Amino acid sequence: MADETTNYPAAQGGAVDLSGLAANQPDAAGAAPGAPATNAAPLAQVDDVVISGGEQELDEFARLSTRMPVLVEMHASWSHESRELSPVLESIVREAGGRLLLLRLDLDAHSQLGSQPQVIALFGGQPMPLFSGNPPREQIVQVINELLQAAASRGLDGFVEVGGAEAEAPSEPPLPPLHQAAQEALALGDYAAAKKYYEQALTEAPADDLAKVGLAQVNLLGRLQGKTLAEVRERGAEAPDDLDAQFDVADLDLSGGHVDDAFSRLLNLYPKLDDEGKSAVRDRLLELFDVVGAEDARVKRARQRLTSLLFA
Template identity: 40%
Template sequence: MSMFGAVDLSTLAPATKPAGPAGGASAPTAGGPGAAGGGLPVPLVVDVDASSLRDVAEVSTRVPVIVILHSPRSQASADLAALLEGLATSYAGRFQLARVDVDAAPEVAQALQAQAVPTVVALIAGQPVPMFQGPVPEEQLRSVVDQLLEVAAANGVNGTIALDAAAGADSQTEEPEETEVERAAREAIEAGDFAAAEEVYTHAIAQNPGDDNLKVARNQVRLMGRLDGQDPHELIAAADAASADLEAALAGADAALALGDVNAALGRALEAVRTHQGEERETARLRLLELFEVIGSTSPEVAQARRRLATVLY
């Protein structure tokens, strides 16, 4: 495990936060919104993006929140997320689990300074508490969670989530039923056949050319296929060692994105466009456009990269 520096998210927290013993304030009283007797009526597990991060910070003033930054391209992060979901239930609502897909919400990953997936950080009274990066065995994970709960209690954050309410909230926010296209693509991915999964989306796009979500999904599958079985750190080292090699440069961009570094990914792809000509430049440009879609067209990093691309090309 490796610890990382905390960042100040105080602007997300409410103006009034529970004070710890040093401040002389007591924990939430019985019957209050965070009290163990009643419990906070929020989901036990929640998916978070930039628009809902403030809500999670609000919850953290009453109940500790554990945030896992993960990616569907990382089996290790999927495994850890599943382990944390189980712990959230076994700890009977003593913490909320917030899941952040770094591919869908890169701005949150950047705000929490996540350099790789999985990364786990906690929020207590709106403030981040660094936990760890990388996979962790369940026994060790329980120990870390226990320590976190002690820190939270010392700061007056010792409420719980009302499990009945959490179950009701979860049932109201169930994901839409899987489509036939999604099912076929998922089965191909689970079988390790990324080419087949890409073909599923390509066929669906031909039937629905205006569906941008299908195009994004296809680009994500392409990225997963390119990274399958590869060590991102080795790809980046190879790209740095052979900066003139287009394939290596683009692989380095993929690897940077896999590690959660959006700016580095876009910067490497932009540099590939800038330093190549003819067909190679066009290949680099098209790859950069794919990364734009994977990261998200509304991302501020993408908006900035688009402006830089226009400068390079024109």
């Protein structure tokens, strides 16, 4: 869990990286997305769907994730965003009615598990980073809804009984067809196909903000795929004037929750560039703004600064 490669980069602003899903899981037959199968028995009885633990619980939850999706919140007392996220995430998980479990790992007490506060999913026994920082509640809900739908489509539709009573699963509207196709492509690690579906959705509905965000997130995930933190940081430090190297560091910062750092790096670079470089930085910043979300205060601040630079 403490591996610092970015093969599965953390998504921002409501995205979910489904590239780690097992493609050979059987499809659910006739069940609504995320709903327990008819007459199915619960996998376990629990007092609460939110549990604090360490390595032992992480191993147990990894095994359980072969039957149902599990979230793991890696939190730390020194992280203000982490403290704000916890109650929101717990509330959302409890609203899932037993179809989702949340394991909370205290990084202060279990530093061997990692150093970066983030939320990951355990899906089919495999870890998948979902997001870092503290995205808006509606974007977290979108991430979890997509995760539950992906789980149901692969037969990972187990559930737990909470407090001795079988949980009732709330119904959820399905994703639009092109969005669903994009998510399924991500499940297979096919970024090119996912990009094509989001682009088609935008062609058909240019005002589709979710498709716009999805496309930006797919582009980010594709750029980071296979790159390691050490390689990106080293190249960025050695080539401060190399635009591609600085773009990679900004992508890495954003994927790790260091949103202000990502924006500041590119904004500080902007005045030093020729017209072509400035245009490239502007386009990349606008794309990263979409990843984080237009209503995020950090995006608003960075957008104001970019506007000032454009008219300087």
